[in-house]
Amino acid sequence: MGVTAVLGECARIFTHPRMIFKLAQRELNVDISTDAYIDENRNIEQTIRADERFYLELLVIQAADEEPSTHKIEMYFITYCRKLSHNREASTGPDWRDDRQWIPGINMDNGYFQMHEYQAPAWAQHLNHIPSHIVKLTTLNTPIHRWSLPGVPDRFQVFIKRDDLSGAELSGSKVRILQFLFAEALRQNARHVVTGGCLQSNHCRSVALTCRQFGLTPHIVVARVSKKEELEAKGNALLYRLAGSHLYLSPTCSYESFSQRLRSLAGYISDKYREPCYCIPLGGSSPPGMFAFITLFQELIEQGLFDNFDDIVVSIATGCTAAGIAVGNYLTGSKLRIHAVSIALSKEELTKRIDLMLSDIGLSLGTNDIMDIIDGYIGQGYETITNVSANTGILLDPYYTGKGTQGLLEELKKNPTTFQGKKILFIHTGGKFGLFNGEMDQVMNLPGNHANYINEWPEKDIPLVQ
Incomplete structure (x- = not known):
């Protein structure tokens, strides 16, 4: 196997193959065309650190000298990653281009940790600060289903978008x-x-x-x-x-x-x-963060948003999530109404921040033009959390979704005309680890609590089966 063929195999295996060719052309004086081996749509512009350059040069030379098989080439790159990981003083974890990428014939990670060019939805491509790339950290298109939320007035139907199912340790939006x-x-x-x-x-x-x-x-x-x-x-x-x-x-x-x-x-x-x-x-909270939820809105469209719902409700902390969803709703000409339940800041503070976000991406709009900010629910929603989990099996957290759900229930009862229609979609933004901070201890043993059905063993009333 000659140098050109070896480099071709490297390009097929390695995440950023142009680095291989640049090194070969400079260090080995090999003049070859990269077009046959590189998919031009991949992210290939990277700055090479000194230690990376050393190991890549070493591996290319070894590959060219020893005329290895494809399997050996893959092993060289696995070795490269491990050496590179050990030689970085500031890092204790594996290099992000780890050896999962080079297991032949097996797609083990479904593209996880791979970087791709980002394509904004067609209706958002005129905005400022569109991110150039995205790296896959989870599997999205999270499900939507009916939510039998206790306490909802009969005239309304509530559904839930399960972004709490976006992953395990990275759970949430x-x-x-x-x-x-x-x-x-x-x-x-x-x-x-x-x-x-x-x-x-x-x-x-x-x-x-x-x-x-x-x-x-x-x-x-x-x-x-x-x-x-x-x-x-x-x-x-x-x-x-x-x-x-x-x-x-x-x-x-x-x-x-x-x-x-x-x-x-x-x-x-x-x-x-x-x-x-x-x-x-x-x-x-940043322009890239806004585009994360502009993209979420496109996901909702593909899940039948326009045909099935009248209103969207989401918890709002710093403003990024609700603002992105509201921008998507506005730019698509949707007739849905967006409601954001504040869990930390006043309506005035949020309005100022979101106004700046909108201006930053090139929209001459005010926050009040695209969403309804609901405040007054900043307190803890412990009773809502236990009531909802005991009746629906959906876990809420004390900081975000617990307060957001409590706000939704109260507004449906007190201000039903705020909502445009009868079908409400609640965005569950995750946060379940907040349940394990110890604060729930104060409510778990309260009399009448839905999480307090505790019985001693009724030994006299239940005879043991022989």
Whole structure:
């Protein structure tokens, strides 16, 4: 097998084959055409680190000298990944181009961790800041089904979009945003990622675990925690600590000050380690985050949204999820009404933030033109959580979906004319790990609670079967 044939096999196997050819042309002085081996639609522009260049050069030379079989070429690249992983001081996880990609004839990962060019829906292609790439982290097209939610007035029917089924440790709609943000981080050759949130942040948990899957180091700024003793190993905090996140404690401060701390830390990390550091804003609220939910709206269309529903209800924290859905609804000329139940910020604060998001992607709209923000449900929704789980088997969390569902039920009863029609679609954004932070202990044993059906063994009344 000659050099050209060997390089062709490399291109077939390797995720970013143009690097192989560039190395061959420079280091081996081999003049060959890449067109026969490379699919031009794949992401192929990457910056090669010094250690990567060394191992790639070594492997290409070995492959050319030894005239190996396809199997040996695959083994060379597996060796490359393992060597590269061990030689990166800042990373304790496997390289994101791991050996799952080179098992011949078996599609084991269904494209997971592969980067692709992103194509925005046709109705959104005139917007600003369209992401260029997306990396697959989960299987989407999450199901929609009827939800027999207790307490819904008879005139309404409620359905649920199950984004809580988007994965296991990455469960929830946050993974939709991260598919865009991590594509951008990888294209910038980031070795570190900085983000932040509250102690029980779903966002921080998802970012930390995704970092480790790509061999990156997560740095988490924990809001409203000033002492190490205040940290806990429960719920989401347990999971991002298990991911080996570098934690930075941040006393209470404003949203703007906290965002500034994230950006400042990213610069500090980059200088300290002399490696690129990517900063993800609070909650992932950014233009790429908006497009994650613009894409979700296209998914809903393909699932029969226009023919089957009148209103959409979703919980809203920093605004990105609801804004993306509302933009999709507006741009498609849909007649549905979007309702966002605030779980943290006032309607005034959210309106200001979403107005800026809309302007940033090139829309001359106001928040009130495209969605109905419902506030007044910022308190914990513990009773709703236990009532819903006991009656429907759907798990809600105390921070997002619990409050959002409570808001939906109350509005259906108190302000039914707010809704455009009778068929309501609730977007379940995930967050189930928030149930395991210990706060549910205070309600589980309350008299009359749906989660408190506990009986001692009735030994006298149930004779044992012989």
